[in-house]
Amino acid sequence: MIDELRQIIAAMIGTIAVINLIAIILQGNKRTAVDEKSKINKIITLGILGGLFGMYATIDGYELASGAIVSVRDVGPMMAGCLGGPISGLIAGSIAGIHRLIFGRPNLFIGTTIPCAISTILIGLICGLLFKPFEKKKRKGIFAFIIAIFMEILHLWLVYIYTTIIKDVASAWNLVIDIAPSFLLTNAMAFGLMIFTTDMIDRYKLAEKKEEKIENELNTATNIQMAMIPDEFPSKKEFEIYASMTPAKQVGGDFYDFYFIDEDHFAFVIGDVSGKGVPAALFMAIAKTVIKNSLKLGVSFDEAIEQANNQLAEGNKEEMFVTAWIGIVQISTGKLKYINAGHNAPILKKSNGEILKLKERSGFIIAGNLNSKYKEFEIQLNKGDIVFVYTDGVTEANNKLNEFYGEERLISLLEKNESRSLKEICNSVKETINEFSKQTEQFDDITMMAFKYKGNDEKEIIVDSRIENIEKVIKFVEEKIEKYNCSNKTKSEINITIDELVGNIIKYAYNGKIGDITIRANIDDTKKNLSVIFIDSGIKYNPLENPKPDTTLTAEERKEGGLGILVATNLMDDINYEYKDGKNILEIIKKLN
């Protein structure tokens, strides 16, 4: 009997395989998959499909030695019922059952046609009633196997009863014994396999959907992150700025940022968060914001960064950190203050082509430790100087031979680059990195920012009457006369005079309140005369009318005061005053020797 069983299975494998294959193909394709259809569509499709499977199985049945036919017809309605519900099962069972009745071998009232047809329909209905529990099962393949066994037991039982009625118990029993093993085994195998494989396909599709969803969310995250990084670059007379950020994955941990802290101070920041991808991107968003808020607080530069550090270090359980370089440039003077928190040294390309590295380190990486201290450094930018900052994604870009792009290449490129446009400079850096690391996957976020100081071309500045602003006026005039290469003596004389005259206005013009002082500087190129005009709208006062202090008195006899105008008058070539439209207008003239 084992032998015959082997033969039966060998013969039935083909039918089982075809049905399974069709089921897999249909379920694997989005358009034909059953779960993608509407409910009614699904019910009808499953019903018809089950019916067709049943018909095919009937046609491909295997004739036993005894003459009985073994087939896996019931698998059709089983599938329809379990996957589609009672109506599906009924449809499939009816199609397959009626087909068996009319076109089966034997048919109609011969042999076991009637119980077979009836059981096919019944099986469809019963499986349909099992639809809900079937849906919930995790190991559908095994459940299907067991259902098939029970359904075939039902089938065999109906055959037994029918044969008992039309023949006798003994014949019935013999018949059932003959066909039971093959019916049970082949149907259980067929249905079990079909459900097992289609279930597997469903799992894969679910995973794919999840992946797609995550992919979509990542794309949205990318958009959000890119929106956070400024891509519009302010165009000002006094400076130019350009930057770019290319993340290695969809979202990155690098950032750059720039903003005005006040009218005269512009900050530009570059940062690199440890790691890549979503965790780095999240920390990047926080770090960027905290730094900006701290700088806008109005506390000193180093204090602002120390506060930012503490805010980011607190509760930093994932131990993330960020290296950052922050620069604040005073627009009217070109003075650049900067703090380097563990970041790579920026490159300064001076207007004369000289290349410098701003090597100073101000302190530890940000968010590394609580209470880290930071020190600010200062450098004077001249007209045409370019500060180039970048993250290590630039210098550590690697090629196939695992060599690094390196600082030397970057410096050499910046040195040779003749371009005046910052955008072109950054693009050329990016191009050379791409060339260098061709065919290698980008390992780290690549970010760079260039800042060019163009100088203050204004012939006039307006400052508050505060002592701190005397420095501003001095720098303003210094810049104007720079190209005339005066002697140190002349420069000092001019600076002293500015200190005297502006100092007087600050002390006396506005009677304790704060007012505006306008300074105009003009140079007569032919005569090389510098003219500086000081204008205030304070108390009407002509300093030249002041009685000159008696410079012959001894120390004890001397009073303090009145010396400022005396010094100014003597150091300058000419000095004059007028009162016009409610303003004190004081002019000094000095030959630029």
Add this chain to the structure above:
Amino acid sequence: MKIEKNKNNNVMTLSISGRLDTLTAPDLEKEIEELSSTDVTELVIDMKELEYTSSAGLRALLKAQKLMNEKGKMEIINVNETIMEVFEITGFSDILSIK
């Protein structure tokens, strides 16, 4: 502006670097005020690293001279051309002991 202090017995040397002007003069005045309560009898002001002084600086120097005239003496050394010019315009070259 930076002020480096060096005390040797009763001789105090103040080395001023940078610029002595409206903004920085108060720092010098503070140093002079602190001197009054000490036992310093000789004050040397070294201007080697000083770029220039405006009249604001002169006020501080005048205070110093008046104070040291009572306690002992004061000397200003290493004065550059521009500083000397200001001293002369204001007549301070006669009041201050300049070497």
